[in-house]
Amino acid sequence: MAGAEKRGTGPRGEHNRDEFLALVTKAAEGLVRREGLRGLGMRRLASTIGYAPNSIYNAVGDLDAVTMRVNARTLARLQATLEAAVASEAAPPEKAMALADAYLAFVAADPQVWSLVYEHQIAPDSAFPDWYAEALGQTTDLVARVLAPMIPDADERRQAVATLWAALHGLASLSTSRKLAVLTPESPRDLARLLIRRFLGTSGSVAPDRQDA
Amino acid sequence: MAGAEKRGTGPRGEHNRDEFLALVTKAAEGLVRREGLRGLGMRRLASTIGYAPNSIYNAVGDLDAVTMRVNARTLARLQATLEAAVASEAAPPEKAMALADAYLAFVAADPQVWSLVYEHQIAPDSAFPDWYAEALGQTTDLVARVLAPMIPDADERRQAVATLWAALHGLASLSTSRKLAVLTPESPRDLARLLIRRFLGTSGSVAPDRQDA
């Protein structure tokens, strides 16, 4: 009664607990990818993986918990994408451009799943999830590292990172909701280039502005 | 059957049709203001105004239609607020700052209702609502008018307006969802000032940066 740290028994099927978590998360992600937030339902998700809804409640939690899992995975994927984008050795301004490009390409490639991250509103009383703040911090740290050579002052850099991050978020958000196309025909990536060029004050052209989209 | 433009009969209660529309819209707005998107339900809305749900279906439509009405009103209120903000005679850079300030103040004063505008996702197959595109255009035209003296070229100005609009939207969005405070302690208005100062290249201080918040 007091010990039993290992486990009393084991699961029935061919999945252990972690595999089941991954199964649920990937199935939910697929549902969102194909039909958006409204396509993610508990009964539907359960039938997709061939389980009863209660199994998901026992292993993961309610629909909010499932959404959190998907969002955590999405942020990790975004993080990996951005890391790969700044891996090359290039001048800082080009790195900033590459970062914005990778961000917007990620969003364009998976708009529904990315939208879930900000469409999902947590209850206003519950505290901010730790893992979310950490994931966000890791990603913005990446931006800060890229901006470090151009903005030496730490305070100013922190403000610049937050501002640029919010601006990119706005471009991506309005783009996926088709509200950006109402204002201008340019792609969000072109606008991001404009933003970064003007914000960072790299007055001339940063790159020959190759147009392949 | 062919004519009868006026009306066959009249409503029962003390409200005519337009008054009823306004009643529904304002009640729905109040619900959202107090409890957010999740607090807006058809049965709850009906009981709030003392009618049966079916009356709302007959006069307004389904819950999506109600949401649209609230959002139209919100955009009109925002439009009026921004118009008032640029009414004063001042140098263009200060006007741009005032515009951003008014926008973010509007969002901060009514975050839940404002969030409804972008939280509400229309079906991906249905076309964009005309009135929404028009309302958006009117508001961004205001920004374009403010920026006109500083950016004479029409193409460049259109891009700048879209970019700044998206950036403001991002600041407001991350602010209401408490994701901006994770990154930096500064208020979104301070970050907007930084954004505009850097974007518009008004290198020095635009205003003495009076701090009253």
Added chain:
DNA sequence: ATATGTTTTGAACATCGTTCAAAGCGAGCA
């Protein structure tokens, strides 16, 4: 006063998220 057409509504339908209590099954002990 009767007929007409709209407004209003009570009841029903389908579905949803979630919970409860029982059945199913693997592991440890006798």
Added chain:
DNA sequence: TGCTCGCTTTGAACGATGTTCAAAACATAT
């Protein structure tokens, strides 16, 4: 082997939702 313990899985149920149907209530026009 047989048995119990404890976790896993589930069928059924509960409450609530958005939405629709058909009937009742009502104001007007003849």
